[in-house]
Amino acid sequence: xxxxxxxxxxxxxxxxxxxxxxxxxxxxxxxxxxxxxxxxxxxxxxxxxxxxxxxxxxxxxxxxxxxxxxxxxxxxxxxxxxxxxxxxxxxxxxxxxxxxxxxxxxxxxxxxxxxxxxxxxxxxxxxxxxxxxxxxxxxxxxxxxxxxxxxxxxxxxxxxxxxxxxxxxxxxxxxxxxxxxxxxxxxxxxxxxxxxxxxxxxxxxxxxxxxxxxxxxxxxxxxxxxxxxxxxxxxxxxxxxxxxxxxxxxxxxxxxxxxxxxxxxxxxxxxxxxxxxxxxxxxxxxxxxxxxxxxxxxxxxxxxxxxxxxxxxxxxxxxxxxxxxxxxxxxxxxxxxxxxxxxxxxxxxxxxxxxxxxxxxxxxxxxxxxxxxxxxxxxxxxxxxxxxxxxxxxxxxxxxxxxxxxxxxxxxxxxxxxxxxxxxxxxxxxxxxxxxxxxxxxxxxxxxxxxxxxxxxxxxxxxxxxxxxxxxxxxxxxxxxxxxxxxxxxxxxxxxxxxxxxxxxxxx
Amino acid sequence: xxxxxxxxxxxxxxxxxxxxxxxxxxxxxxxxxxxxxxxxxxxxxxxxxxxxxxxxxxxxxxxxxxxxxxxxxxxxxxxxxxxxxxxxxxxxxxxxxxxxxxxxxxxxxxxxxxxxxxxxxxxxxxxxxxxxxxxxxxxxxxxxxxxxxxxxxxxxxxxxxxxxxxxxxxxxxxxxxxxxxxxxxxxxxxxxxxxxxxxxxxxxxxxxxxxxxxxxxxxxxxxxxxxxxxxxxxxxxxxxxxxxxxxxxxxxxxxxxxxxxxxxxxxxxxxxxxxxxxxxxxxxxxxxxxxxxxxxxxxxxxxxxxxxxxxxxxxxxxxxxxxxxxxxxxxxxxxxxxxxxxxxxxxxxxx
Numbered sequence: 001x002x003x004x005x006x007x008x009x010x011x012x013x014x015x016x017x018x019x020x021x022x023x024x025x026x027x028x029x030x031x032x033x034x035x036x037x038x039x040x041x042x043x044x045x046x047x048x049x050x051x052x053x054x055x056x057x058x059x060x061x062x063x064x065x066x067x068x069x070x071x072x073x074x075x076x077x078x079x080x081x082x083x084x085x086x087x088x089x090x091x092x093x094x095x096x097x098x099x100x101x102x103x104x105x106x107x108x109x110x111x112x113x114x115x116x117x118x119x120x121x122x123x124x125x126x127x128x129x130x131x132x133x134x135x136x137x138x139x140x141x142x143x144x145x146x147x148x149x150x151x152x153x154x155x156x157x158x159x160x161x162x163x164x165x166x167x168x169x170x171x172x173x174x175x176x177x178x179x180x181x182x183x184x185x186x187x188x189x190x191x192x193x194x195x196x197x198x199x200x201x202x203x204x205x206x207x208x209x210x211x212x213x214x215x216x217x218x219x220x221x222x223x224x225x226x227x228x229x230x231x232x233x234x235x236x237x238x239x240x241x242x243x244x245x246x247x248x249x250x251x252x253x254x255x256x257x258x259x260x261x262x263x264x265x266x267x268x269x270x271x272x273x274x275x276x277x278x279x280x281x282x283x284x285x286x287x288x289x290x291x292x293x294x295x296x297x298x299x300x301x302x303x304x305x306x307x308x309x310x311x312x313x314x315x316x317x318x319x320x321x322x323x324x325x326x327x328x329x330x331x332x333x334x335x336x337x338x339x340x341x342x343x344x345x346x347x348x349x350x351x352x353x354x355x356x357x358x359x360x361x362x363x364x365x366x367x368x369x370x371x372x373x374x375x376x377x378x379x380x381x382x383x384x385x386x387x388x389x390x391x392x393x394x395x396x397x398x399x400x401x402x403x404x405x406x407x408x409x410x411x412x413x414x415x416x417x418x419x420x421x422x423x424x425x426x427x428x429x430x431x432x433x434x435x436x437x438x439x440x441x442x443x444x445x446x447x448x449x450x451x452x453x454x455x456x457x458x459x460x461x462x463x464x465x466x467x468x469x470x471x472x473x474x475x476x477x478x479x480x481x482x483x484x485x486x487x488x489x490x491x492x493x494x495x496x497x498x499x500x501x502x503x504x505x506x507x508x
Numbered sequence: 509x510x511x512x513x514x515x516x517x518x519x520x521x522x523x524x525x526x527x528x529x530x531x532x533x534x535x536x537x538x539x540x541x542x543x544x545x546x547x548x549x550x551x552x553x554x555x556x557x558x559x560x561x562x563x564x565x566x567x568x569x570x571x572x573x574x575x576x577x578x579x580x581x582x583x584x585x586x587x588x589x590x591x592x593x594x595x596x597x598x599x600x601x602x603x604x605x606x607x608x609x610x611x612x613x614x615x616x617x618x619x620x621x622x623x624x625x626x627x628x629x630x631x632x633x634x635x636x637x638x639x640x641x642x643x644x645x646x647x648x649x650x651x652x653x654x655x656x657x658x659x660x661x662x663x664x665x666x667x668x669x670x671x672x673x674x675x676x677x678x679x680x681x682x683x684x685x686x687x688x689x690x691x692x693x694x695x696x697x698x699x700x701x702x703x704x705x706x707x708x709x710x711x712x713x714x715x716x717x718x719x720x721x722x723x724x725x726x727x728x729x730x731x732x733x734x735x736x737x738x739x740x741x742x743x744x745x746x747x748x749x750x751x752x753x754x755x756x757x758x759x760x761x762x763x764x765x766x767x768x769x770x771x772x773x774x775x776x777x778x779x780x781x782x783x784x785x786x787x788x789x790x791x792x793x794x795x796x797x798x799x800x801x802x803x804x805x806x807x808x809x810x811x812x813x814x815x816x817x818x819x820x821x822x823x824x825x826x827x828x829x830x831x832x833x834x835x836x837x838x839x840x841x842x843x844x845x846x847x848x849x850x851x852x853x854x855x856x857x858x859x
Contacts, residue, residue: 014849251849251850261850263850263851264848265850266850330509334509335511336511336512336518338518340516342518343516343517344517347511347514347515347518348511348513349510349511349512349513350509350511351509368512368514373579375625376623376626377625378525378528378625379792379793380792381792381797381798384797384799384846385799389848389849390846390849392798392845392846395797412848412851415848415851418516420516420517423517423521424522425521427521427525428524428525428625429520429524431515433517
């Protein structure tokens with residue numbers, strides 16, 4: 001099929017893998033809506049930064065779309081009620097973000113009426129707003145990056161505008177196997193996606209937007225192309241990229257589309273790019289143009305362990321158990337539950353965890369990778385060939401094993417994006433990515449410890465210095481006074497004592 | 509429902525060490541058959557002896573080191589060492605020479621350094637060099653290839669077995685009757701005796717490029733090597749480096765002073781050049797690790813082979829070249845680290 005306006009002037013992406021897509025298992029149906037559950041579990045930390053502050057009390061009745069926790073501290077994002085009901089608890093609950101730890105959640109018992117708060121009287125068209133005001137508004141909508149990184153979008157936009165910007169890149173590259181929520185979203189909500197792009201361009205004062213889609217999504221390309229023709233906005237350009245994992249990573253996508261490398265430790269804004277997931281773009285459109293905050297999202301429920309794999313639109317806070325039940329439940333072979341994709345996802349022990357803003361996929365696998373049959377590294381170098389960052393995983397593995405912090409840093413451990421490509425090609429079946437994750441934590445701990453020790457040392461030294469210099473000064477003054485007194489002779493000393501006495505009497 | 513927690517990624521790797529090593533073994537089958545055809549059944553005995561002692565050495569060392577024996581033997585790395593050693597040994601070698609080489613390679617060069625993955629030196633080459641230095645007399649019994657118009661003596665299976673295990677030749681044969689100088693020896697000695705390369709090439713043992721028979725074995729090794737390349741078991745950098753390292757200097761010298769320098773084709777098709785390029789230098793454990801490093805590593809081996817043949821006292825230099833470059837690997841690795849993405853290409857803030 002001829003894809004509209006698909007272009008291929010692409011930069012170089014190193015390494016990567018062509019993985020079996022496994023996407024068609026979940027793309028045969030349209031997006032299905034999960035009904036309102038009995039209970040909604042809303043973690044107050046669904047974003048990268050500090051948790052939001054709950055502003056509702058237990059027993060309070062809340063409406064759909066009502067703000068229930070407001071952003072507090074750095075990189076925080078608002079949380080809104082996904083349906084109407086009574087707050088029954090604010091308590092720790094198992095979540096997928098942290099392993100084996102519970103996190104505070106607001107629990108709403110839904111009444112099923114789904115009563116929404118009154119929409120604002122008149123929604124001002126976005127282009128009548130100042131970009132700054134628009135960015136503030138996006139911040140209020142609780143909108144975070146829906147690709148999985150959950151960076152609060154408002155803050156991202158505010159940070160971005162401090163640098164000269166050139167491109168807005170809408171990320172429709174869903175490179176991990178199984179996940180198809182962005183694909184379906186683009187097929188069914190192309191107008192919203194592009195509407196969000198226009199809002200973002202206005203908020204950022206950018207005049208070029210690339211919508212980037214992988215070549216294995218012809219339906220999405222066609223839908224976006226049609227919507228583009230309808231919109232007639234010449235600033236938006238559709239780009240088709242080859243299907244290679246992990247081209248959907250933010251930095252990798254920038255590299256692929258602009259041929260610019262995001263500097264180590266930097267952000268795409270350092271090379272003039274702002275990347276937003278297509279789902280985030282649609283969410284921004286719904287918030288700015290329709291007044292609906294981020295209270296639901298499209299999620300892929302898939303894998304060989306689910307009876308009817310599909311894409312669903314579910315309210316944030318619905319438990320995974322409810323979502324799976326909606327998709328026909330587990331089949332008998334279900335073995336492993338993963339939130340996210342098979343490459344970067346997190347395995348969870350219980351399906352009581354809620355679906356959150358980050359949940360782009362619920363994957364149930366029937367067989368889990370086997371551990372314990374690892375062999376020594378034979379230095380074949382296949383891992384280095386597939387590494388998109390051009391690291392040498394075989395060397396990193398060695399240094400991680402030896403706990404050699406200096407070498408780990410000089411071989412770029414902190415640049416590792418944990419894409420998992422090296423694990424897949426390793427003939428010795430080494431858990432490379434897992435060992436790099438652990439090593440990262442360890443060198444962070446070491447750095448923290450070091451900086452703590454360094455701070456303590458500095459404090460101690462500066463105290464010693466201060467005491468010493470105070471002492472010195474005192475002695476110097478004393479010496480000076482003594483010297484002055486000696487020079488002046490006994491009569492002068494008497495004079496001074498008399499003056500002192502007079503002074504004291506005056507004071508009385 | 510409750511599940512077990514595991515670490516991403518959740519897709520199992522497909523390759524494994526055992527299958528890589530098995531591919532290497534399959535790739536050597538045509539060359540092994542050619543070897544037996546041209547140089548008699550001695551290769552088979554070398555192979556069996558090397559195999560038995562490599563596996564035995566590996567098993568004993570694994571036991572002593574408290575490692576799993578069966579699982580580790582299943583990686584076939586000891587078998588690959590044995591096969592490479594068998595290819596390196598002269599067709600007629602007393603069993604104890606092969607056995608000593610095998611044990612030295614596995615026990616000293618491999619396991620005393622920590623086993624598979626930790627050995628600095630290529631075990632097969634370490635074993636071969638040990639035997640070459642310790643038993644030079646017994647490492648010199650090369651025969652002529654079995655080709656109609658060449659003066660060769662063919663020993664039967666039983667006669668070869670008798671020689672291998674007892675060191676006695678059949679009554680009607682003497683060492684002088686059976687042993688022949690290899691093409692490399694002939695050329696080296698000939699050039700030292702003021703003959704020209706063209707004169708030497710007219711000898712009946714010389715073929716189109718190298719020695720007759722040897723060339724064909726080389727072709728079969730190359731077929732196996734190319735198959736490994738296609739299967740992506742090995743990558744092109746090392747073979748390319750080795751061949752370039754030997755062809756460039758030999759080509760240059762040949763075209764500058766053709767009379768006293770063997771042709772690049774001769775260098776390519778004699779001795780262990782092709783085996784080294786595709787099977788010995790490509791041993792990943794003892795090779796450099798980055799793509800660029802592997803080019804340098806291969807080139808270094810190729811150049812050293814040329815240098816030893818040209819200026820050294822040994823006729824061939826494959827094993828020495830490989831071991832010398834093994835020593836250089838840590839330095840090559842250090843100097844050829846690839847540029848990490850995001851480090852020093854475009855400056856921050858400049859789109």
